[in-house]
Amino acid sequence: MVFSSYLFIFLFLPAFLIAYKLVGHRFRNILILTASLYFYYLGDAKGLWILIAAIVGNFAIGYLIDRFREVEDGKQVSAMARRLLIVGLFFNLSVLGYFKYVGFITENINLISAKFGHPSVVPVVSVLLPLGISFFVFQGISYLVDVYRGTIQATKSLLIFGTFKSLFPQLIAGPIVRYRDIAAELPDRSVNPDMVVEGITRFVIGFAKKVLLADTFAVTADAIFSLPASELNFGTAWLGAASYTLQIYFDFSAYSDMAIGMGLMMGFRFPENFNYPYKSTSIRDFWRRWHITLSGWFRDYVYVPLGGNRTGAVGTYVNLLAVFILTGLWHGASWTFVAWGLWHGFFIVIERFTNMENRGIPSPLRWVYTLAVVVFGWVLFRSETFDHAFHMMALMVGLRTGPENYVLAEYMSPALGLALGVGALLSFPVYRWLRDRLSSNQQLCAGLLGLSALFVLASMKVLSGAYSPFLYFRF
Known part of the structure; x- marks a missing residue:
């Protein structure tokens, strides 16, 4: 069950919010835990036991780390706490590694061994990827590390920890909410009318972004990326790249908006996850604005422990590339994801080496450069193979030609053209600009009319059974 389904919009969420108000x-935490486990069960019944094991395992290990963290003088972290942290990291990473990467690893072992005349030296293991595993495993790791560092105190309540770990608004698609982000609200919280209004607004905006924009782009993006390379040409390649560039932004940011909105209606303030990334003027700036909670996670739990920028210039570049390799792998078990991570890491290293952001290069030029890097990166990210990605990129820069009988009219429709225009416009803070120029009464009237219209239009599209893919099954 996904946030944009009619089952969630018209049954699950209203029933939950009514019950949440009445109990x-x-x-309330019992309700959240029960509803969240049921929500997960509806989406992935077989994977529910993995989520429950993650809740119980991380709770127990975190409790023990906290208990053994300090030795008698209170100044040193004990060896037992370090051992327990290693056990906790192994527990989380082995779960993620088995379910997400064992097939990838066994396939590549056989590919390598085949080069030496020994095909199929190990059986290829095929495991169904549990829903949202990348998100809740990273949550578990951050919790254990923060307890070990003394940043937070481990909770002694399995109910509170289970509520945090299973909280359905952020369970399957982020943002990656750390325990310390909502620790104060977990035992008890109040919900005031302003939070409810803000939450409804964020949720409806996210719902409309997902259904009216992202799903419209998805139809064209999926159609073009599924074409054989021989049937692509300059126009279709660019249309596919543009459609996917807008699809992944509006899809991912929409789920974050809906999660943040639902959190507000429940009394939680989740961290922001997107800040107009397509207005960035460098790749470093892009990663300050794109999937902010993931960037912050890798910074705090990978980049800094590796030494960050304290290891000299070469060490810093190596650390950055390592982080982006892992960022690519986090998105999926494929070499194209690894290459996408390296693509971004390479340009960040170049920008750092050249100090590009302080060179006085005009902002429009830096924006064009950044957007080009991002768009070509998305081609690599979306393509199933390197051959397909490189062929599409070559078409986009005019190094190859394709058949002339495939024209844009075959994929372009008035609805897509309108969505592309609106999507490009809303990739910039136009909404904020317009809102700031309206009086309070005008904002209220425009908000009520606008939100009502968006909800009705999005609901009609959902009830019509329109195509609505869920991108995060791969993550």
């Missing part, structure tokens, strides 16, 4: 404060 007393003592029972």
